[in-house]
Amino acid sequence: xxxxxxxxxxxxxxxxxxxxxxxxxxxxxxxxxxxxxxxxxxxxxxxxxxxxxxxxxxxxxxxxxxxxxxxxxxxxxxxxxxxxxxxxxxxxxxxxxxxxxxxxxxxxxxxxxxxxxxxxxxxxxxxxxxxxxxxxxxxxxxxxxxxxxxxxxxxxxxxxxxxxxxxxxxxxxxxxxxxxxxxxxxxxxxxxxxxxxxxxxxxx
Amino acid sequence: xxxxxxxxxxxxxxxxxxxxxxxxxxxxxxxxxxxxxxxxxxxxxxxxxxxxxxxxxxxxxxxxxxxxxxxxxxxxxxxxxxxxxxxxxxxxxxxxxxxxxxxxxxxxxxxxxxxxxxxxxxxxxxxxxxxxxxxxxxxxxxxxxxxxxxxxxxxxxxxxxxxxxxxxxxxxxxxxxxxxxxxxxxxxxxxxxxxxxxxxxxxxxxxxxxxxxxxxxxxxxxxxxxxxxxxxxxxxxxxxxxxxxxxxxxxxxxxxxxxxxxxxxxxxxxxxxxxxxxxxxxxxxxxxxxxxxxxxxxxxxxxxxxxxxxxxxxxxxxxxxxxxxxxxxxxxxxxxxxxxxxxxxxxxxxxxxxxxxxxxxxxxxxxxxxxxxxxxxx
Numbered sequence: 001x002x003x004x005x006x007x008x009x010x011x012x013x014x015x016x017x018x019x020x021x022x023x024x025x026x027x028x029x030x031x032x033x034x035x036x037x038x039x040x041x042x043x044x045x046x047x048x049x050x051x052x053x054x055x056x057x058x059x060x061x062x063x064x065x066x067x068x069x070x071x072x073x074x075x076x077x078x079x080x081x082x083x084x085x086x087x088x089x090x091x092x093x094x095x096x097x098x099x100x101x102x103x104x105x106x107x108x109x110x111x112x113x114x115x116x117x118x119x120x121x122x123x124x125x126x127x128x129x130x131x132x133x134x135x136x137x138x139x140x141x142x143x144x145x146x147x148x149x150x151x152x153x154x155x156x157x158x159x160x161x162x163x164x165x166x167x168x169x170x171x172x173x174x175x176x177x178x179x180x181x182x183x184x185x186x187x188x189x190x191x192x193x194x195x196x197x198x199x200x201x202x203x204x
Numbered sequence: 205x206x207x208x209x210x211x212x213x214x215x216x217x218x219x220x221x222x223x224x225x226x227x228x229x230x231x232x233x234x235x236x237x238x239x240x241x242x243x244x245x246x247x248x249x250x251x252x253x254x255x256x257x258x259x260x261x262x263x264x265x266x267x268x269x270x271x272x273x274x275x276x277x278x279x280x281x282x283x284x285x286x287x288x289x290x291x292x293x294x295x296x297x298x299x300x301x302x303x304x305x306x307x308x309x310x311x312x313x314x315x316x317x318x319x320x321x322x323x324x325x326x327x328x329x330x331x332x333x334x335x336x337x338x339x340x341x342x343x344x345x346x347x348x349x350x351x352x353x354x355x356x357x358x359x360x361x362x363x364x365x366x367x368x369x370x371x372x373x374x375x376x377x378x379x380x381x382x383x384x385x386x387x388x389x390x391x392x393x394x395x396x397x398x399x400x401x402x403x404x405x406x407x408x409x410x411x412x413x414x415x416x417x418x419x420x421x422x423x424x425x426x427x428x429x430x431x432x433x434x435x436x437x438x439x440x441x442x443x444x445x446x447x448x449x450x451x452x453x454x455x456x457x458x459x460x461x462x463x464x465x466x467x468x469x470x471x472x473x474x475x476x477x478x479x480x481x482x483x484x485x486x487x488x489x490x491x492x493x494x495x496x497x498x499x500x501x502x503x504x505x506x507x508x509x510x511x512x513x514x515x516x517x518x519x520x521x522x523x524x525x526x527x528x529x530x531x532x533x534x535x536x537x538x539x540x541x542x543x544x545x546x547x548x549x550x551x552x553x554x555x556x557x558x559x560x561x562x563x564x565x566x567x568x569x570x571x572x573x574x575x576x577x578x579x580x581x582x
Contacts (some may be wrong), residue, residue: 009242015233038240045224045254080241084234129255135576137406141260141267148257149264151225176253178215183252184245 010077017076020068032061039087056094060087065091128160128186132179139163143172211245224253297501300472329506404578411569415562416533419521421494423464424487455481463491468498479508486511486518494527502531522548522555529562542566553554 005013012022016034019027039060044053063086073082133141142161146152152160158168215236222228223236235366240247260267445566459474472495478488494507496502509531512524545566548559 005242035241037244037251040236041247041251041254042237042240045250046257080238084237084241088234088237125251126255126259128260129252133256133259135405138267138270144256145260145264145267147221148225148253149261151227172221173217178220179252179256180249181219183255184248 005077005080009080013079014076015075017068017079020065022072028065031064035083036061039083042084042087043091046088047094052094056087056090063090125183125186128182129179134183136175140171140175143168144175147172157169210262211243211249213239213243215239215243215246217249220250220253224250224257265511286566293500296499297504299503300476300496300499300504351459358374404573405576408569408576408578411565412533412538415566415569418494418497418530420466420498421491421527424460424491453478456484459488459495460491463495468495470497472499486515486520489515490518490520490524490527493524497527497531497534502534505531522551522553522559526555526562528560529559533566538566538570542570 016027016031020031036057039057040053043056043060044050047053047056060083064083067082067086075082094148107113133144136144139161139164146160147154154165154168154172157172158165161168219228219232219236228236236246238544240250298389455474455478459471459478462468462471462474472492475488475495478484479492488510489511491513493505494506496505496508506528509524509528512518512520513528515521518524525544525548529541529548532538532541532544540564545559545563549556549563
């Protein structure tokens with residue numbers, strides 16, 4: 001997996017940073033909109049705390065926007081890397097201190113409001129995934145539990161459940177594929193064009 | 205390794221699973237996070253996996269508890285045990301059908317009250333079978349795959365069973381060696397409840413199993429009680445000849461004594477004789493049907509119960525409908541079972557509430573079978 005951004009991505013990032021630095025409010029909205037879902041997902045998985053993930057994401061964008069305005073980002077084409085690094089640092093801070101807000105240095109930055117719409121829709125997606133998992137057989141649920149929750153390898157799972165490695169892998173693969181496909185099907189329906197985003201406010 | 209659909213970089217699901225599970229190394233996690241910021245498809249995938257992880261984590265205890273308790277009933281025990289049960293069922297059925305030899309009828313242990321086919325809880329050959337005998341009791345713990353709601357450790361691979369069709373335990377029968385019986389198994393094992401083409405899910409099989417659970421009906425307590433008193437008016441009004449009436453009453457009383465003593469096999473034998481002694485009151489048929497149902501012979505239980513219903517005069521008619529529904533459920537004939545439950549729920553009385561509740565559950569089960577694509581049972 002290459003860490004270098006694709007040319008198109010690099011150009012888009014440079015353009016976005018440039019527009020933000022020139023005071024384009026729409027560009028800030030666009031940045032938040034473009035990255036918020038991934039940032040929230042990363043924070044959620046790292047912290048296993050959905051509420052904290054939301055707060056961390058806000059802190060991330062506050063920090064990123066502040067850095068862009070101040071011209072602290074030396075390589076705009078690596079904007080994604082900057083966002084990822086900021087996310088990781090704030091997650092680590094959270095895990096260490098369990099604090100929700102950064103220091104007051106960020107208070108002068110308008111708090112970017114994360115779009116709550118995806119969060120509201122997440123309840124539907126939550127139900128969908130839960131229902132999908134509930135349909136799995138007991139053994140399948142055990143496989144998934146041991147894999148995703150316990151972090152056990154397929155070899156260990158197969159041994160504990162007294163099934164073959166291939167069977168364990170096939171069953172897990174099937175379940176994961178089902179969950180992801182169903183989830184994506186719902187997510188596709190809920191995607192809104194950025195222009196219709198009702199909740200983002202341009203920072204003042 | 206399977207690649208995530210639409211991911212341009214071909215991220216595999218294993219990588220995403222490892223990330224969600226927290227088993228990915230730091231460098232790989234960082235690389236993946238960088239990728240996530242550019243790939244909405246992978247973001248969607250990990251969102252889904254994270255929700256699944258959280259859901260499973262919240263139910264981890266339940267999932268583990270059920271799996272732990274079910275180890276006694278993994279398929280390596282269950283399949284031979286069920287095969288043995290089927291042998292007993294066939295042999296017992298054949299022995300009971302020999303009505304001219306009551307004194308030599310073997311005391312056969314009733315087969316466990318399980319769904320007709322063992323297959324609902326056994327996965328197809330293409331998959332490793334799940335721990336098939338993992339029925340749950342209402343409180344979420346595992347129970348024996350028979351209506352007895354205690355003593356889960358009753359199934360052994362040798363086929364000996366101390367299972368009871370209902371709460372009262374029954375004796376363990378000697379398994380008679382029988383080649384013809386074994387041949388019968390291949391026929392009798394053909395399930396009505398489930399075939400490869402219309403396999404129930406574990407949950408559906410469990411629910412069907414619970415629905416078909418048979419509770420012992422209260423013993424006959426009218427004037428002609430099993431305690432040895434004179435037969436009641438119903439018997440007299442049946443127009444039975446005196447000698448036949450006396451013989452029938454005696455057998456009925458003896459049968460009810462066995463019934464009260466929870467010897468349902470003996471009770472069935474005696475009640476069967478009473479039913480064949482001539483005209484008899486509907487109570488004979490009713491308890492005969494109940495005993496046969498308890499003993500694991502739903503097919504044989506239907507006829508006497510249907511006689512009770514046809515008679516129409518007995519106060520046991522609603523209960524007969526209920527037990528007939530149980531017989532149909534044990535045979536997997538759910539449409540008929542539903543009809544019988546509807547009839548049982550018509551008349552006000554003690555049966556109405558139970559029948560109504562069962563009817564709702566049966567309808568829900570049939571709907572779930574329809575929704576899950578399980579082929580409708582006969």
